[in-house]
């Protein structure tokens with residue numbers, strides 16, 4: 001379908017001159033402009049896209065949309081809008097039509113990937129073809145495509161969604177990251193239902209403080225939900241109130257979930273093997289089910305997912321039974337092997353509260369020692385490092401501090417920042433060697449947690465991405 005620039009920018013406040021040709025496509029990266037595209041020059045974290053206007057023009061862009069007057073005369077029409085990131089997102093949703101009609105989104109510091117995956121699995125169980133988009137990439141019941149960001153760039157996102165629609169998929173569950181919300185990557189979507197899992201420290205390298213981090217996440221509730229749509233809030237999280245009030249003031253239908261939940265109330269949780277038996281009350285009616293996942297936090301994730309699924313077309317009669325069939329997202333407290341009478345788990349905890357949740361979930365299974373191998377990513381929030389060291393020191397019996405993705409930082413400095421609080425830990429920088437040493441040390445009754453990289457199949461050192469998989473490192477260590 002071809003659009004005019006006016007149609008592309010509807011709602012942005014701009015009044016483009018008449019007579020511009022039909023838009024071929026759009027891009028915010030000058031290096032990828034094709035003839036007939038509109039170039040959206042965005043205010044970036046490091047540079048302003050206006051710098052790249054000459055390149056975009058050279059490559060044949062039809063017009064430029066930006067938020068401040070660019071220097072000189074670029075030679076093509078320039079359209080100034082107030083919020084160019086939001087305009088870009090809305091334009092992408094129009095250019096890549098048709099889009100799936102039912103979209104839901106989850107935000108929060110931990111649990112987004114798990115919830116999005118669970119919603120997709122519940123839809124599938126109920127006979128609804130669905131997809132999840134987030135940290136893992138784009139997933140349907142039968143296909144997986146790797147992704148780069150948790151919340152993709154608007155253009156990539158809407159292209160992926162159009163491809164899903166073409167496969168007959170009308171239901172999509174999305175992860176809304178704070179970067180994604182702050183950068184308006186999702187502003188082309190009106191969500192059918194939204195959810196909040198929890199809030200704790202993360203990304204303070206990007207957001208100035210916790211208030212700004214929270215405000216970015218609140219946008220999902222205040223700006224992106226359809227009128228009166230369901231807003232699901234985990235009321236067991238100490239930070240839930242602002243989300244509850246945001247939902248109410250936005251006129252949303254508030255659905256609370258948790259031990260204190262009114263929509264889904266958790267009545268009891270009992271361990272059943274590595275899984276758990278859960279009893280809940282859903283709108284007055286009691287239901288019990290086996291959740292085949294380790295960790296109480298997964299109960300919260302599963303129930304939030306059930307609430308999102310029931311808010312987007314799934315019957316209660318299908319939603320709760322589906323929870324007994326859930327598969328954990330890859331590398332989310334995943335039992336990967338049993339060796340010498342010990343259990344080995346891989347988990348994506350790379351934030352203090354996530355690490356704490358994972359260790360406390362595993363403690364009951366450690367008849368002997370609870371062992372931990374972990375590190376912290378470079379070029380990311382440095383404040384997380386001593387906090388994670390403190391959690392490790394307090395909650396694990398044996399700790400090896402190793403490398404995560406050092407990126408452009410000195411790996412030894414990152415380790416030292418963790419070791420400052422994990423004073424009893426050993427240090428083995430090479431992650432493969434650290435995993436081998438931890439596996440070798442396993443005694444019957446031990447539990448080993450390898451934290452931080454979860455599903456990742458790479459390690460970023462400097463700016464190079466090397467192949468690396470915790471799963472493979474464990475398998476090799478077991479083989480000896």
Ligand SMILES: CC(=O)N[C@H]1[C@@H](OP(=O)(O)OP(=O)(O)OC[C@H]2O[C@@H](n3ccc(=O)[nH]c3=O)[C@H](O)[C@@H]2O)O[C@H](CO)[C@@H](O)[C@@H]1O[C@H](C)C(=O)N[C@@H](C)C(=O)N[C@H](CCC(=O)O)C(=O)O
Nearest residue numbers: 028029030042044045046047049052149150151153177179
């Ligand atoms: C800090 C951050 O979020 N950066 C994202 C942001 O880039 P930016 O605005 O900083 O870009 P910039 O380099 O300043 O450039 C400004 C503009 O000039 C354009 N440009 C640049 C160079 C050029 O030659 N020509 C050109 O047109 C750029 O395309 C951009 O539009 O917008 C880009 C396009 O959407 C993203 O790819 C990029 O993600 C980077 C790669 C990234 O690593 N982001 C991470 C931190 C992130 O977003 N993580 C979250 C949370 C993860 C989680 O908790 O799960 C995520 O959603 O993944």
Ligand SMILES: Nc1ncnc2c1ncn2[C@@H]1O[C@H](COP(=O)(O)OP(=O)(O)OP(=O)(O)O)[C@@H](O)[C@H]1O
Nearest residue numbers: 109110111112113114135297332348349354357358
């Ligand atoms: N509800 C929860 N409460 C506390 N910790 C959790 C919760 N859900 C998951 N975790 C922890 O956080 C880790 C990441 O989980 P998940 O990938 O589902 O979250 P996410 O929000 O998508 O994270 P990211 O922002 O890194 O993509 C898990 O491996 C686990 O350690």
Ligand SMILES: N[C@H](CCC[C@H](N)C(=O)O)C(=O)O
Nearest residue numbers: 350376377380404405452453
């Ligand atoms: N989306 C997150 C992932 C972190 C994963 C961890 N392994 C690390 O490299 O810090 C980020 O980019 O901050």
Ligand SMILES: [Mg+2]
Nearest residue numbers: 112113135150
């Ligand atoms: Mg995620």
